[in-house]
Amino acid sequence: EDSKVSLHNVADPYDADPRRHPALQPRSLKPYNAETPLKILADNFFTPSDLFFVRNHLPVPEIDLASYEVEIEGVGVKSMKLNLEQLKKFPKFTITSTVQCSGNRRSEMTKVKPVKGLDWGQAAIGNASWTGVRLRDVLLAAGLKDDQPGVEHVQFEGLDTDPSMHPYGASIPIEKAMDPKGDVLLAFEMNGEPLTRDHGFPVRVIVPGVTGARNVKWLGKVIVSGKESDSHWQQNDYKGFSPSTDWDTVDFSSAPAIQELPVISAICDPVQGDKVKPVDGKIPLRGYAWSGGGRKIVRVDVTWDQGKTWGVAKLEQESNKHPYHWGWTLWTMEVPVPPNAKKLEVWVKAVDSTYNTQPEGFANIWNLRGVLSNAYHRVTIDINTGKK
Amino acid sequence: EDSKVSLHNVADPYDADPRRHPALQPRSLKPYNAETPLKILADNFFTPSDLFFVRNHLPVPEIDLASYEVEIEGVGVKSMKLNLEQLKKFPKFTITSTVQCSGNRRSEMTKVKPVKGLDWGQAAIGNASWTGVRLRDVLLAAGLKDDQPGVEHVQFEGLDTDPSMHPYGASIPIEKAMDPKGDVLLAFEMNGEPLTRDHGFPVRVIVPGVTGARNVKWLGKVIVSGKESDSHWQQNDYKGFSPSTDWDTVDFSSAPAIQELPVISAICDPVQGDKVKPVDGKIPLRGYAWSGGGRKIVRVDVTWDQGKTWGVAKLEQESNKHPYHWGWTLWTMEVPVPPNAKKLEVWVKAVDSTYNTQPEGFANIWNLRGVLSNAYHRVTIDINTGKK
Ligand SMILES: [Mo]
Ligand SMILES: [Mo]
Secondary structure, eight states: OHHHHHHHHHHOTTTTOOOOOTTSEEEETTTTEEEOOHHHHTTOSSOOGGGSOEEOSSOOOOOOTTTOOEEEEETTSOOEEEOHHHHTTSOEEEEEEEEEOTTTTHHHHTTTSOOSSOOOOSOSEEEEEEEEEEHHHHHHHTTOOTTOTTOOEEEEEEEEEOTTOOEEEEEEEHHHHHOTTSOOEEEEEETTEEOOGGGTTTOEEEOTTBOGGGSOSSEEEEEEESSOOOSHHHHSSSBOOOTTOOTTTOOGGGSOBOOBOOOEEEEEESOTTOEEOOBTTEEEEEEEEEOSTTOOEEEEEEESSTTSSEEEOEEEOOOOOTTOOOSOEEEEEEEEOOTTOSEEEEEEEEEETTOOBOOSOSTTTOOTTOOOOOSOEEEEEEEOOSOO | OHHHHHHHHHHOTTTTOOOOOTTSEEEETTTTEEEOOHHHHTTOSSOOGGGSOEEOSSOOOOOOTTTOOEEEEETTSOOEEEOHHHHTTSOEEEEEEEEEOTTTTHHHHTTTSOOSSOOOOSOSEEEEEEEEEEHHHHHHHTTOOTTOTTOOEEEEEEEEEOTTOOEEEEEEEHHHHHOTTSOOEEEEEETTEEOOGGGTTTOEEEOTTBOGGGSOSSEEEEEEESSOOOSHHHHSSSBOOOTTOOTTTOOGGGSOBOOBOOOEEEEEESOTTOEEOOBTTEEEEEEEEEOSTTOOEEEEEEESSTTSSEEEOEEEOOOOOTTOOOSOEEEEEEEEOOTTOSEEEEEEEEEETTOOBOOSOSTTTOOTTOOOOOSOEEEEEEEOOSOO
């Protein structure tokens, strides 16, 4: 029986991956990475779990709830192991949080000059409600004090492992982990249901306002430490560099690991190349906007004439205040179509509660890993003039 | 004697303004507004107090320390009056904080299309060490509780008044005021000396990471409230709008008051039009970079060929961590000069700890008040080729 499992793993560690919704658009199969069809992404303020983008770095682990435990250990804490039942005894919280991959919209940046990474469109992002317990409460219960000397980071290890049994890992700064208003959760529900396997069953970390890579799924271990995670993904990936830094010159130790993400937006519908018939001379656009670090979207600007005129979009968002606004903003806007136009190029940019806004183009933010790809989103729509 | 004072005030309420350093570059005389000479701004990590930019909205009040008191009042607090001696009994803290006017670099934005406001260059910003007591400690002593229902803002009133005796006023969100790590100070020292009259003697508010307008000088009153300050400067000024919003269409209630400022940078030396002789084919540049909300500068990029090549500048900054990095970053970079070049155009942009960066140009961030003017700073240097 042991040898059978082992053989099965050697044969293809991805054989045990779950089935996925057929509408998901894969960017890689092993590991499985896929995004929501862009055109439907703005249909729901809460992205349905089975259509939520999937970012897996490794095979999905097979976890038996009967034996599942998360270990808490490290500097300033008493080592503990908590099963799901024990975890659920902490006060339960539900938050809305957008999760976005650092590489969202990479496919636009790569057109400037090739970058390494999955060819994500604009839908490596989703918004969900997450229920769990606060990491802060768990760490306090393990004896951690606020401002404990020697503590700088909280590391997470997943139960997903590479062929040499190294787990996926990441860390976040202690300031975020212990912020009483930081809302970092050990989450066991997504949109009111137990987590699915692709989204971290039975327990994942939700670090609101922080890039997806730190929202570790299939949580196995929490390590309080003076140091960041030494994982590949914390140290040698998911960092930003100058446009002139290439693979020959890059020094990964020179840049900080991405945590909070910059302000971003996208047009979801129509998508590039859609043929749309104007109604009363107008075309409705829909999309999302979001900013990391709990910064709230305060304005979304849309132009249909290369910036000569900017219209202000109508926003749908929750009422949380800066800097605790974790969820995204959906926006709509009707743009006027000039008479006899056959094509219309539309751009969107968002402004957040710090009045940061997006860079205009990709050339000057280009980076070798194609992360932080948050320039204006530009889409060209074909106009159905009704004429043959 | 009374009638003499009153006559004197009627004659010119600015007669009692202090004398200023002759090197300051005035942008208006009554009220007095002036900036540091740009070329020397990056000479000092701590801007000398007498050369620090001055932003006055009204005449500088004449304050007698013997009778000076700050009043604390409002929702959830016991009304109190504290003189300077009483204020100094609270625990004393010193922080480094950059103060920047919302209109810094307006003179660049106005070239796209005229805006209303003082014609600031790139030096309506400075960095100082500030000593005082924590607003949080004072409010706790007045009985305010964390998360007190009905409390949303802390308003400040200055002792500077307009001809109808309305004071300068502003407010900040309660989340910032009460954040144990927010470092909001009632400050009485700047760079280790008592505040000068132009910088708020005897007590001003320092709201690190937040635009200058909320760092109220000559503090007279602190009001805990469910509402923002109803002052002109909070309600109908210092807000950002879409580039297509003009004075006929603007609705000031539709935009949030500027609090945290977006990421910015500038080249201080050489200044536009300087004639510089390269040394070993290079010209040294110096400047500043800063971001609001305690976000730390993580990289400053400089290009000398319109973005084909970006060099990474050397940074001088304090070690505080995100999101509690209140001070600016000074940067230096040697740029190569192509053989026989007679002019060199250099651009700078900064990246902060959320990986937000600056917009490229002013056209798409233009706004009618000329605030938030944080596009790339572009300077053309004349090259002294040594030839006649
Ligand atoms: Mo990611
Ligand atoms: Mo200002």
